[in-house]
Amino acid sequence: MDADTTQLACPHCLAINRVPDARLGEGPRCGRCHQPLFTGQPVALTAGNAEAFLLRSEQPAVIDAWAGWCGPCRSFAPVFAAACQRLEPQFRFLKLDTEAEPQLAAQFRIQSLPTLIAWQGSREGGHEVARISGALPLPQFMQWLAKAYGLA
Numbered sequence: 279m280d281a282d283t284t285q286l287a288c289p290h291c292l293a294i295n296r297v298p299d300a301r302l303g304e305g306p307r308c309g310r311c312h313q314p315l316f317t318g319q320p321v322a323l324t325a326g327n328a329e330a331f332l333l334r335s336e337q338p339a340v341i342d343a344w345a346g347w348c349g350p351c352r353s354f355a356p357v358f359a360a361a362c363q364r365l366e367p368q369f370r371f372l373k374l375d376t377e378a379e380p381q382l383a384a385q386f387r388i389q390s391l392p393t394l395i396a397w398q399g400s401r402e403g404g405h406e407v408a409r410i411s412g413a414l415p416l417p418q419f420m421q422w423l424a425k426a427y428g429l430a
Contacts, residue, residue: 285401286337286370287330288313289321294334302367316366320358323372325382331372332397332404338427339370339404341386341395345377348391354413361419369423394419396426 283296288308295315297306306315323331323341331339342358344351362371376383376391386395389411396408408426423429 284336285334285399286315287327287335288315289317292327292330294330306367318363318366320362320371320373323374323382324379328382331370332399335370335399335404336401337370337399338368339372339397339399340423341372341374341397343374343376343383343386343388343391343393343395345375345391347377350413351392354392357414357416357419360416361423364420365423394422396423398427 282299284299284302285294285296287294288311290313291308291311293308293310295306295309297315307313308315320342321327321331340358340361342351342354344355346352358371358373362369365371374382374386374388376388386393391411392413393409393411394414395406397404398407408422410422414422
């Protein structure tokens, strides 16, 4: 594989695509289903797509673990969506509904809501790089992301 490409999962069909790094910002489409690889919206993280997004993609991901009954989770949702619109394709934004996916939430050891997890994909799998609990305003969320990924 070429070092100047990034492997990423299609949010529509989960096919793994190799995209030249220089073309990530050019609206790449999936080679299998021809849908956009980036939609400007967070993607629901499920047991069915976790492997594609977290273990087979090289793209950094940000996971928002939330629940519908959680007031801070609901207030943070627009912040997460705004960050997605600003920072895609640099990051993949994933929403983990802990009520709909309790086993996946347990694998991530979610103990409070909302919990934000910075995840770094790699060709060898992936790993958590940072975690924080609680809703953040957009400027602090962006600062946390930059620090988590060593961009600050």
